Amino acid sequence: MTLPAGVERRSFGSQTALATRGEPVSDEATDGEWRQWDPHRSKLAAMFEAGMETGLVGGESVLYLGAAAGTTVSHVADFAGPTYAVEFAARPMRDLLDVAESRSNLFPLLKDARKPGTYAHVVEPVDVLVQDVATRGQARVARANRQFLCAEGRLLLAIKARSEDVTRAPDDVFADVLADLREEYEVLETERLEPFHDDHLGVVATPR
Amino acid sequence: MDEDEGWFAGVSPGDPAAGAERIRAGDASAPAEWPELAVEAGFADTTDEYYEHLHGATLAAARAAVAEREGSDDRQLVHAVRAMDDCQRQANELAERVAEWAGSRDADAGTGLAYARDLAAREPANPVERELVGLAADAVSLDERADRLRAFVERTAPEVAPNLSELAGPVLAARLISLAGGLESLAKKPSGTVQVLGAEDALFAHLQGDAPSPKHGVIQAHEYVRNTRPSQRGSAARALAGKLSIAARVDHYSDDRRPALAAELDERIERIRARDAE
Numbered sequence: 001m002t003l004p005a006g007v008e009r010r011s012f013g014s015q016t017a018l019a020t021r022g023e024p025v026s027d028e029a030t031d032g033e034w035r036q037w038d039p040h041r042s043k044l045a046a047m048f049e050a051g052m053e054t055g056l057v058g059g060e061s062v063l064y065l066g067a068a069a070g071t072t073v074s075h076v077a078d079f080a081g082p083t084y085a086v087e088f089a090a091r092p093m094r095d096l097l098d099v100a101e102s103r104s105n106l107f108p109l110l111k112d113a114r115k116p117g118t119y120a121h122v123v124e125p126v127d128v129l130v131q132d133v134a135t136r137g138q139a140r141v142a143r144a145n146r147q148f149l150c151a152e153g154r155l156l157l158a159i160k161a162r163s164e165d166v167t168r169a170p171d172d173v174f175a176d177v178l179a180d181l182r183e184e185y186e187v188l189e190t191e192r193l194e195p196f197h198d199d200h201l202g203v204v205a206t207p208r
Numbered sequence: 209m210d211e212d213e214g215w216f217a218g219v220s221p222g223d224p225a226a227g228a229e230r231i232r233a234g235d236a237s238a239p240a241e242w243p244e245l246a247v248e249a250g251f252a253d254t255t256d257e258y259y260e261h262l263h264g265a266t267l268a269a270a271r272a273a274v275a276e277r278e279g280s281d282d283r284q285l286v287h288a289v290r291a292m293d294d295c296q297r298q299a300n301e302l303a304e305r306v307a308e309w310a311g312s313r314d315a316d317a318g319t320g321l322a323y324a325r326d327l328a329a330r331e332p333a334n335p336v337e338r339e340l341v342g343l344a345a346d347a348v349s350l351d352e353r354a355d356r357l358r359a360f361v362e363r364t365a366p367e368v369a370p371n372l373s374e375l376a377g378p379v380l381a382a383r384l385i386s387l388a389g390g391l392e393s394l395a396k397k398p399s400g401t402v403q404v405l406g407a408e409d410a411l412f413a414h415l416q417g418d419a420p421s422p423k424h425g426v427i428q429a430h431e432y433v434r435n436t437r438p439s440q441r442g443s444a445a446r447a448l449a450g451k452l453s454i455a456a457r458v459d460h461y462s463d464d465r466r467p468a469l470a471a472e473l474d475e476r477i478e479r480i481r482a483r484d485a486e
Binding site for chain 1: 230
C-alpha cells in the first residue's frame with residue numbers, strides 16, 4: 001500500500017502514527033508541522049491502517065460527504081487539492097468552520113448529501129469522493145453523488161452497518177449495500193475497519 | 209430550459225455576501241468545471257483567484273446558514289424586546305388608570321408607576337380599595353416584568369449581534385433587529401432604510417409627496433442623534449445608520465469583532481458636531 005504525498009508515518013512519543021501537515025484542529029499530538037491522524041477518530045485513516053489501496057496520491061480534488069466537525073476532512077485538505085466538505089448538521093458545522101478558516105482549499109457547505117442538486121452549482125467534478133454519512137441509504141447517497149466523480153475517480157466509502165439497520169447482522173447489511181452500490185460502481189476492495197471502528201466496512205470503488 | 213449556471217453567475221467578485229446568498233439558495237442539475245468557467249466569464253483572472261473567492265463565499269454561506277438554523281437566537285431576541293415594550297406600555301396605561309381612579313377618592317393621590325407602587329403596598333380597607341390596590345399591584349408586576357425582559361435583552365443582544373450592540377446599545381440593537389424582522393434582514397437593508405426604521409408613517413407620508421423625509425426612526429434614541437444639534441441631526445443619523453448597517457452585516461456574515469467601527473463612528477460624529485462651530 002502506498003500513502004499519498006503529504007501523508008507520512010511519523011513517531012509521536014513511543015508510537016508511530018499517520019500524520020499530515022497543517023494547523024492542529026483539536027488536541028492531536030504534533031511533531032513540528034506534522035500532526036497525528038488518529039484512525040480511531042477517522043474512518044479514512046482506518047482504511048489506510050487496514051492497508052487498503054485508496055488510489056490517493058496527494059493534490060487531487062475531493063468531495064467529502066459527511067464532514068461532521070471536520071476531524072478527517074482537515075487531514076484530507078492538508079494533502080489534497082480543492083476539498084469540498086458537505087455537512088448537514090448545523091452544530092458540527094460550527095467546528096468545521098474553524099477548521100476551514102485556516103485552510104484556503106477547504107470549502108464548507110451546509111447541505112444535504114441526499115440532494116446533490118443543491119450544491120452542484122458550487123462543486124466541480126472531482127477525482128475522489130469520500131463518504132462517511134451516518135444515514136440509512138448510504139448506497140443511495142453514493143449513487144446520487146456519482147455525477148461529481150471523474151471517470152477514473154475513486155469512491156472511498158465507510159459503510160456504517162448500524163445506520164442501515166441496528167437489528168440485522170452487519171455482514172448482511174454490507175452485502176445489501178454493496179449490491180446496491182454495484183448498480184453504478186465497480187467495487188475494487190472492501191475491508192472491515194475493526195479494531196478502529198466497530199461494524200464499519202471500508203470500500204474503494206470506481207464509477208462503472 | 210436555462211443552462212445551469214455556477215454560483216458566481218451575476219455575482220461581483222468583491223461581494224462575498226452576494227456569493228454566499230447564491231451558494232445557499234442556488235442549484236444546478238449537474239456539476240461543471242466551475243473554476244475554468246469562472247475564469248472564462250471574467251469572475252476571476254486565475255483559478256487560484258477563483259478558489260480564494262470560493263473560500264470566502266462558502267465560509268460566509270455556511271456561517272450564515274448555521275447562524276440561521278442554530279440560533280434563531282435573533283428571533284428570541286425579537287420576541288423579548290417586543291414583550292418588553294408591551295409590558296412597559298401596559299404598565300404605564302394601568303398606572304394612569306389607577307391614578308385617575310385613586311384621584312376620585314383621595315385628593316392627595318399621586319400619579320405614575322411610583323404612586324401605583326406606593327398604593328400596591330397598602331392594606332385595603334373596603335371592597336373598592338381592594339380592587340384599586342389589586343390593579344395597582346398588577347401595574348407594578350407588569351413593570352417588574354418589563355425590567356426583567358430588559359435585563360434579558362441586555363444580556364442576549366450582545367450574543368446575537370456583538371458589533372451592533374456595541375454601537376447601538378443592546379436595547380436599540382434589539383429594536384432594530386425587531387423592526388427589520390431578524391438579523392439577516394437587517395443585514396440586507398441599505399443603510400438609508402436602517403436610518404428610518406421605526407419612522408414608517410413619516411416615510412410613507414413623505415413618499416406620498418406632502419411631507420419632509422424623516423431624518424431618523426428609532427435610532428433617534430441614540431445619544432449621537434439625540435444630543436446632536438437639530439441642524440446636524442440628519443447628518444448624525446446618516447453616519448450612525450451607516451455604521452450600524454455595517455455592524456449588522458459583520459454580525460450576520462462573520463463572527464468578527466470590529467472595535468474599529470466604534471472608533472470611526474466617534475470620530476465622524478465629532479466632526480459633524482464641530483461643523484456648527486464654524
